[in-house]
Amino acid sequence: MKFIDIALKDFYQLFKDWKPLIFLVIAPILFTLMFGFMFGGFSGPGSTDQRLPVIALSEEDTQLTETILAAFSQSQVIRLEMAGTDASLESLREAVADEDYAAVLILPAGFSQQIRDNGEVTLTAILDENSTAGISIQQEIITIANRMQTAANAATEAAALYTQQAETTDNAEMDAIYDDTFAIAMQAWESPPVTTLETQTAPNGSQQSGDENAFAQSLPGMMAQFAIAGLMGAAEIIIQERKSGALDRMMGMSVRRGAVLAGHWLAMFGMIFLQFIVLVTFGQLFLRLDFLASPLVTLALSVASCAFVASLGLLIGILAKMPEQSAIFALIPMFIFSGLGGAWVPLEILGESVQKIARFTPVYWIMTGFRDILLRGAGLINIWPSILALLGFTALFLVPAVLLFNKE
Structure with missing residues (x-):
């Protein structure tokens, strides 16, 4: 199948150099540790006396x-x-x-x-x-x-x-x-007659976790942010393919446009999925984050997240005409989605208007899903809104990418 050959070719181009590892693995881990310790480390933001x-x-x-x-x-x-x-x-x-x-x-x-x-x-x-x-x-x-x-x-x-x-x-x-x-x-x-009571309700069918591990905020946030940042190199492959005439040669060899798109999409999906595997393993082994308490739920949410990122990367690669544009088109949504979606700071400490806007960003649903898994032990029935939202964003970016590619 030719789309698999195209995906393997993209994989080789992506990983023949060590530089992609900076955005895919090293930077997410460093920023995870930095943001995690800023918000309290293993014991969460409430562990130290701030009085x-x-x-x-x-x-x-x-x-x-x-x-x-x-x-x-x-x-x-x-x-x-x-x-x-x-x-x-x-x-x-x-x-x-x-x-x-x-x-x-x-x-x-x-x-x-x-x-x-x-x-x-x-x-x-x-x-x-x-x-x-x-x-x-x-x-x-x-x-x-x-x-x-x-x-x-x-x-x-x-x-x-x-x-x-x-x-x-x-x-x-x-x-x-x-x-x-x-x-x-x-x-x-x-004990005044009127008191303020704060409660946190776990989703039905899930268990509330008492471990307010701050890395449950920082690791999913950096996974989402640097998954988008990693698209710069992947999108550049599509740009170079058009500029070098490789795309025209593939069309001349009766390779279907759908196979070309599927191959590039699969390569991006595989790249981000490998990143998720490495970072989830890192969180499980070193940050006391129990992703494997619900392995199927973690897998389903990861697949939906990677599908969205791959579709966004495909659209960036088709829209950008120069390699420099791929960096701009990747960094702009990265900053917007990460900032508004709660990747940097918990949305609970931001204003109500920001929390409402956040729901229109895919990173919000990635964060919500992983935080529910890690902090509340949520099951698949509790995560399906996040999965459906991410699949919706997948279609939102994939459909224009297909239409624009077929017009070329």
Whole structure:
């Protein structure tokens, strides 16, 4: 069959030089590692504490200070650390200046009694008000201080009620009532009546994976991006074939146009499919990505992805008249599809309008399919929308390629 001979000829031309390996294997692996570690590596973006480091210097140890420090330790903005007993205020001030800490929180001696006597909460902190971190911490301190003031008001009312009802006033007991009421009021902020609940629903018939491996985002993205980038060399073969007159000679040998197209398409498909095999194997062995948990699903999605890329490459080879144009025609869709399709960053962190536009790019469906397989253990029934979408893009690029080639 002559289309197989044409495909083998293209394969030889593609791989007789080592340079295609840069776009097909080396670059995807390097960019996968780079983007993967940027977003958290093996443990995902939620594995490290991203809160701002604040060190607390407490010069007394009372129930009130314990309650206050506990409130700061629950903050979503501040990561609280306690200063040692030998720490001086000057050394902590230098630590903020050296950016070892974003701020110092100071609870001086007599702080608890001052709150009980005055009923007002005044917090002291050392921070850089002109820095982003300093502004964020200042806002968080104000928020927590307002909650503490509400708790102090409630504790003051409770102490006043005790004074009215008690026959004799016991200062120690009144302080204990104040501290207990303050603690109860602060605990109420930890479970407010209205809360925000975030859930992630896995497709029906699939299992939610607890392993937020960041490479589940970066590897499929780089597979898709560099599959398109690798079309530059493959499309150039078609251009050189026309320029050298090889196409006319094949037509003179009664080789059908359909066989020529099929041969070039098969060569591109095979090239990208080999790339997918290498990168999937790399992810399985070295990046803890369980592609083989659903081998048939991974295979079906890979075939649909390679079919789309091969069809795009065929169209590029027919549209381009010069070798330089093949690079332009390959890089433009690569950047557009990859950027909008979520190959570089998760679409969840982008705007809603971008997420809607992304659905009209083939890379979005490649990313969605592979992420569902790797993170949610999706089966074939869950992946079929991605496969159908990619087959639709295959037809979208293949049909014009056939029509344009037959007109030449």
